[in-house]
Amino acid sequence: MIKRIKKHQQFLTDVFLNTASFAIYILSQQVIFMPSMGKLLSEADFAKFIIFVSIFSILSNSLGGELGIVRQIFEHKKEASQYNRILRYLLIAVFLISLCSVLFLGYGVVDSLLLSVVILLANTRLYISAYFRMHKKFKFVIAQTLIFVFGMVLGLLTFRQTNFIWLPLMLAEVFAFIFGLVKSDITHSAASETETKLNPKILKSFRDYGIVEFLVNLMTYFDKILIYPILGAVSVNVYFATTAMSKIVSLITNPLHGVLLSWINVENKERNNNIIAKTLKYCIPVAAAVSLISVPLTYFAVAILYRQYLDKSLVIIVPIAIGVGLSFASYIVKAILLKFVKSEKLLKAHVLYIVIFVLLSIAMSSILGLFGFALANAISKAVLFIVFCQLLAQIKNKGVYDGKK
Secondary structure (H helix, E strand, O other): OHHHHHHHHHHHHHHHHHHHHHHHHHHHHHHHHHHHHHHHOOHHHHHHHHHHHHHHHHHHHHHHHHHHHHHHHHOOOOOHHHHHHHHHHHHHHHHHHHHHHHHHOOOOHHHHHHHHHHHHHHHHHHHHHHHHHHOOOHHHHHHHHHHHHHHHHHHHHOHHHHOOOOHHHHHHHHHHHHHHHHHOOOOOOOHHHHOOOOOHHHHHHHHHHHHHHHHHHHHHHHHHHHHHHHHOHHHHHHHHHHHHHHHHHHHHHHHHHHHHHHHOOOOOHHHHHHHHHHHHHHHHHHHHHHHHHHHHHHHHHHHHHOHHHHHHHHHHHHHHHHHHHHHHHHHHHHHHHHHHOOHHHHHHHHHHHHHHHHHHHHHHHHHHOHHHHHHHHHHHHHHHHHHHHHHHHHHHHHOOOOOOO
16 A cells, blocks of 8 residues: 555656656746747747747657657667667758758758757757656756756847857757766667667657657647748747747646656556546546636737737637647547557548648638638647547557557
8 A cells, every 4th residue: 555655656756847847848938938039030030930940849859859759658778779879860860851941941051050950959858858757767857957948048148248049049958968968878889789780670669650749740830830831920920929828738748748658557457447537538628628728828928928919819819729728638648549559540640630730721721811720720639639539439448458569
């Protein structure tokens, strides 16, 4: 009994530390950094910067970040060198893709090189963060985040002296990278393993889950990229300002997602049954509650952080809030599906979402403008949520706990 209580307490402690870490990161980005950039840059330049941040997030989360999560999912603690070698190859590809993407946005060569290095370091930071979570070293997770924020704040405070707009991001990623380098096994590469070929099963797992995560991040950030050619720079800024609240809501979903991956065990069917049953029971009420709460919170967030866009954002607050609630519930369901459902099923669900979203957003925005775009996003997320719930219900009804075997 005492042992069970201690395990429960440890779980809650891990949730708290992981949530606190993510909260600090998101709040520093959404409350300090991005609003500051919105005031420093012109509307056109801020829209371009938002697109850069979207590319930054897609590449970081779906490559380096996902490689770490795959290692966490399969608990490959003894195959560090395999994953670290994949990371090194991955970083070369990340740098080249980032360089081409940033140059395409119209930045100069020097800025493009620096921003590509920033994306490379972000991939490493997210990979190391997953390593800390896998080993339940959540104190290191929050320490890494605090060091990241310290670098960002230092860059903002010295901006007037340097007039170097990228300094906050550069310092944040460099400081976090140095900490991760010291505290993780990222440099581990046993001689016997470096001489062998990479494990094809690991490569396949990363490929499958990487594609899914790429689509997830494409869903999350592609809307800002898609708006630009359809509705213009101002609409990008208004939409970004209004969806800032969705990032703050992720203060709960992302950490809980990471901790659930650490605690769900395919061998413990009793615990799994309990988690799945409660998730199915409460996911719809939770989605509705989060949507309702998000309406006033979104209004106040825009009024405080992006007041220059408040009037134009009023028309899209409700569909954005609905999308926030659906995303919140979907993300929790997805954390469980990752353990029990083959990646092909998740891939099909995300492809369906993207196809519906792109088609609806183009059609509805041409008729209803930015409101139509936001409504299309909410409808698409509703479809994804329904598909996720159906997959989870199948697991519960059929007891398919070995779906990945």
